[in-house]
Every structure is written in structure tokens, then in C-alpha cells.
Amino acid sequence: MAHEIGDEDIDAIFAVNLKSGFVASQEFAKKLIELERPGKIINIGSMTSFLGMYNVSAYAASKGGVLQMTKAFSNELAAKGIQVNCICPGYYKTPLTEDIIQDPEYNDFVLMRTPAMRWGEPKDLRGALIFLASPASDFVTGAPLIVDGGMLGK
Template sequence: MSNVNELFRLDDKVALVTGSSSGLGAAIAIALAQAGAAVATHGNSRPAEKTAAAIVAAGGKAEAFQADLGSVDGPKELFAQAVAKFGKLDILINNAGTIHRDAAVDTTLESWQQVLQVNLTSVFQLSQLLARDVIAREAKGKIVNIASLLSFQGGIRVPAYASSKGGVAQLTKALANEWAPKGIQVNAIAPGYFATTNTEALQADETRNRQILERIPAGRWGQPEDLTGAALFLASRASDYVTGSIVTVDGGWMGR
């Protein structure tokens, strides 16, 4: 039987974390590096060099890459860049995402398609690329998708985002069913309300902030580091018998 600490080690593994220039993605990338993985960080409008530099400064191995996941060709370009640098990918964290807030009757097809491409289609594209490579190498792999509380709830004024995150949850299950026999576990994390740049407006709105905190049993906003334990678990051998699961990290929101 393996030492339990060894189950969480990622030595000799290579991980790609999309959307890791800041916030949740950066925290996850740094955590995986601390567990021993070489990490490909990724950004588009916000470069991910700062995250890679922090990993290297702490004695880890990382390289930053840029790609537009809102483009159909972006996922393939990103995957090719990372493999060219590291030789392989074992772990994929599909964290990159975008949101468009508007009434459903006013949402344009262009904005709808952009959100779906970044949040759902690119997740499938990158997952497919990883699976093909891992299966060809007769290796093992881990895919962790970042879902949302709106994988379960409808939200307001975010029809494309809610649809994309509901799709991420179902895609996670579908891929898990197909790839478990191939040694690839596919799971998702559904974060609750986290204190990031994406939620600054909500935090600054006194009424909305109070309403959110009243609903969260933990009584506080999540911090990026609160997500790293679940991410490391699902990216490591500790979760080899866990697949098709959606793990909520929400301070108790969904149980309220």
C-alpha cells in the first residue's frame, strides 16, 4: 500500500492549467507545482508569465503560453505549444472561462457563441487532445473541469454562461464514462462564490454581498487557495477511483 502522502505527489507529471494568469487558475497551477508537477500556465488577454515566474522562483518548473480559446484553432495551438515544450501532458485543468451578462432577449448570437466556445467547446477540444495523446502513449491521465454553481442553478441574465456550465457538468460525466477504461479520470469542481476580480462588482454591492454571505453557511467568500485541495486531489493518484464526479467547493451554498 502506498504512503498516503505519496498519493498526492505529482512528480514527473506535466499539467496544463488554462486561464492561470490570476485568480483560481493561478492558485491551482502553483499548488500542482508544489506537489511536483511541471506546469504549463496559460493566458490570453492576461498573460500567464507572472504565474510561471512565481513557480520557477519557488524552485518549480513552469512555462507560460498564450492562446485564444475563443478561437476554434486556439485549443489545438495551445496543446501543441505545451507538448512541444514538455514532451507530454498528463493533467489538464480546464479553468479558462468567460461570462456575458445580459437579458436573454437581448443576448446576441455572437456573444452566445463566444461564451460557449470558451467555456464548453474548448473544454471538449482540449480534453479530446489530451485523451488521444494519453491513450496513444498507453499512459494515465487526469482531467479536471471547472464547472460552477450554475451547473445546477439557472442564474439571472447569464443564459450562455449557465448553459455552458451545465454542459461542462454533463460533458464531464460523458467523457468519464468513455475514458475510465483507458485510465483517464474526468471530474469537475463547481466553485461557489470566490473573491476574485470576476466577482469584484458583487463584493462591492452592499446589498448583494450581504445576500450572498447570508446564504453561505461558512459565512465568507472563498479564497483561491480554498480550491487547491480539491484540485490536487482530483489531479493525483489519490482520486484514481473517482470519476464523473462534480465536487462543490462552495462553503455549503448548495446544501443550504
């Protein structure tokens, strides 16, 4: 819960989810500008960039920050030919989620909230990544691309 999370945990979550993406985007943008080249920056947000959820307040805040960082960077870099966008996944099967997938109650909770009635798999992000990295997205910047099996549309 928000009132129980310690400073060290907050710092770690923000370092991994927000600061690392900020610094990586910043350094890549500097290099592109130095080389006078256009480019694409693709950040990873989350459905929690949009939804306030229980027991993940620091995570949600960090991912909300990723979305706002994406928008701010896009405003600053678009005139230099650099697009900055953000993919926002929903619930995905990964090594980090294996334990909660095995919890029948939590698994049912996810499936009931996801119109696709399944957990996403990393391969489900391919199309979004390819689109945002390709010339097809040359006029797309500052945008979240939600890949959540329909959860946010519900």
C-alpha cells in the first residue's frame, strides 16, 4: 500500500522504471542531434500509466512518469526529426509474473478485466515495436500505444 512503501523501494522503482528511460532517451537524443540524424525513441509505459491500481502506487507513479516524459521529450525533439513514443502493455506472461499467474484468484481477476480473455505474451508487442520503429510512424510522436488485449477499452 502507498503508506507502507519505504524510501529505498520507491527509489529503486523510480530508478528502474523512470530514471533509466529518461537517461537512455536523453543520451540517444544527444547522439542523434550531434549526428544531425532523425530517429525513434520507444519507451515502455504500462496500463498503470492510465489506471490507478491497488498495491502498486510507486510502480503506477513511475509508469505515469514515463508517459509524461514521452510527451515532453516528443515536444522538445520533434522539430529535430526525432519521434518519441511509448508502448503501454497490459498484463503479460513473463518470468516475473509466473507466480501470480499460478494464483487462480488473481488469474481470474486478470482474465475478467481483459476482453481478449488471456494474458499477453512478449510476442504480442512485436507489431507495436515494428510500427513505431518504422517509417510508417514518421508523423506519430508523443503517443502511447496501448497493447493490453482491450483492458483499457472496457
